[in-house]
Amino acid sequence: MSDLKFSVVGDSTSATQFIAKTRQFSLVVDEPEALGGTDEGANPVEYILAGFAGCANVVGHLVAKELGFKIKRLKIEVSGELNPDRFLGTATKERAGFKSINLNLIPETDASIEVLTKWLQIVEDRCPVNDNLQQVTPIKLSVEKEYTAI
Amino acid sequence: MSDLKFSVVGDSTSATQFIAKTRQFSLVVDEPEALGGTDEGANPVEYILAGFAGCANVVGHLVAKELGFKIKRLKIEVSGELNPDRFLGTATKERAGFKSINLNLIPETDASIEVLTKWLQIVEDRCPVNDNLQQVTPIKLSVEKEYTAI
Numbered sequence: 001m002s003d004l005k006f007s008v009v010g011d012s013t014s015a016t017q018f019i020a021k022t023r024q025f026s027l028v029v030d031e032p033e034a035l036g037g038t039d040e041g042a043n044p045v046e047y048i049l050a051g052f053a054g055c056a057n058v059v060g061h062l063v064a065k066e067l068g069f070k071i072k073r074l075k076i077e078v079s080g081e082l083n084p085d086r087f088l089g090t091a092t093k094e095r096a097g098f099k100s101i102n103l104n105l106i107p108e109t110d111a112s113i114e115v116l117t118k119w120l121q122i123v124e125d126r127c128p129v130n131d132n133l134q135q136v137t138p139i140k141l142s143v144e145k146e147y148t149a150i
Numbered sequence: 151m152s153d154l155k156f157s158v159v160g161d162s163t164s165a166t167q168f169i170a171k172t173r174q175f176s177l178v179v180d181e182p183e184a185l186g187g188t189d190e191g192a193n194p195v196e197y198i199l200a201g202f203a204g205c206a207n208v209v210g211h212l213v214a215k216e217l218g219f220k221i222k223r224l225k226i227e228v229s230g231e232l233n234p235d236r237f238l239g240t241a242t243k244e245r246a247g248f249k250s251i252n253l254n255l256i257p258e259t260d261a262s263i264e265v266l267t268k269w270l271q272i273v274e275d276r277c278p279v280n281d282n283l284q285q286v287t288p289i290k291l292s293v294e295k296e297y298t299a300i
Contacts, residue, residue, distance in 0.1 A: 001238070003249070007229035008199040015211035018226070020200035023182070025192045029204025032173070037208075042175045044208065044279050047201030049158040050170035054179025055194035056291075058187075059237065061165035066239060075296075076168070079157035087209065087276050088151070089216060097281030099153070100288045106296045113295055120293045126237050129194050131247030133287050138250045139280060141206075143270045145263055146225075146256045 014038060035084070045098065048133075049078045055129035056103060063122045069111035078103040101133060164188060185234070195248065198283075199228045205279035206253060213272045219261035228253040251283060 010020040016037035020027040029044055031037025042050065053076040064071050080098035087096055105120065124130055160170040166187035170177040179194055181187025192200065203226040214221050230248035237246055255270065274280055 001234050001240070003231045003233045005229055005231050006193070006195050006199060006248075007227070008196060008203050009225070009227045010200075010203055012207045012211070012221070012224035012226070015215075016208050018204040018207040020203050022192050022196040022200065025196070027177075027192060027197075027200045029200060029207070031208055035208075042172050042177060043156070044201040044205035045156050045282075046158060046172040046175070047177075047197050047204060048279055048282065049156060050160075050172065050177045050179060051194040051197030051201065053158050053160055053170050054168040054197060057162045057168040057179070058166050058181055058194065061162070062237075062239070065165075071162070074162035075159070076162070077157070077159045079155055081153045081155050082278060083153045084151050086281075087212075087278055089212070089276065090151070095281050095285065096276050097278040097285070098156075098287055100290070102290045102292070105291070105293045107293070108296070113293075116293045116295060120291055124291050126239065126246050128232060128237055128247040129198055130289060130291070131236075131245050132195075132198065132283055134289050135245065135247070136286060137248055137283050139284050140250070140252045141255070141270055141274050141280070142252070143255045143257070143263075143266045145266060146258070 017041070045080065045082060049080060052101070052103060052129045052133065053078045055127045056105060056123060059123045059127045060105060060107070060119070063119055063126065067115060067119055069109055069115060071107045071109050073108035075106040076103065077106070167191070195230065195232060199230060202251070202253060202279045202283065203228045205277045206255060206273060209273045209277045210255060210257070210269070213269055213276065217265060217269055219259055219265060221257045221259050223258035225256040226253065227256070
């Protein structure tokens, strides 16, 4: 299949709040009050964890079908630890983002633990979000001064 | 500051749909019909782009304040290209996730382009989501068979 392009465009509605538009969806990103925000939406790194869990769900079901077992229910827990010092501008050797992320899949299924272990390995290999978090991805940031000065 | 822990937990509501809960928020992740879903929410990789844009918004405002200029409006565009073959299980050498991501910041401000170029470099260094996408992050995936077989 050829490459697919995904995109988001949006406007800042405050120093912490952003309305991200993608296709017909509007997603509100904010920060909790403890991080200076108005807490009207999940924060950026929570979006990353939600996307990761959503990705594991899709790939998990796809691979279960290929391996020939049914998932009756699937609970997913994902968490990550992050030191906010670099983000906040404090002098630090800490990295800015999550130091580590744990994702736990809890399927209700009659597949054996051996099959589930194989399933997990395939999910890990094929989940796009897992790839982008585990591996290096080239990112180009740019700034465009569209508006004229006052 | 000490480390912060962020977490998401949720249940699959179909083979493509997942309700991600984080604090008081419920986020619906789905896939478009072209990728086998019911299109009731943005898809996992769109969540990643939304989180990235939301992160750039927060850090962008924080750093502008430190550098002493005002952002009157801020538009952010972010896009990424992904080949779906590995995700779909087709034999391929393509990686699963985004091959590249572009993020473009379009501030309405009277700061000079020189100041904005410095601003962009600091945003890149301090944005947690940028760090997790650009650099390697240790991820632990696990499976837990909580439910008994039928």
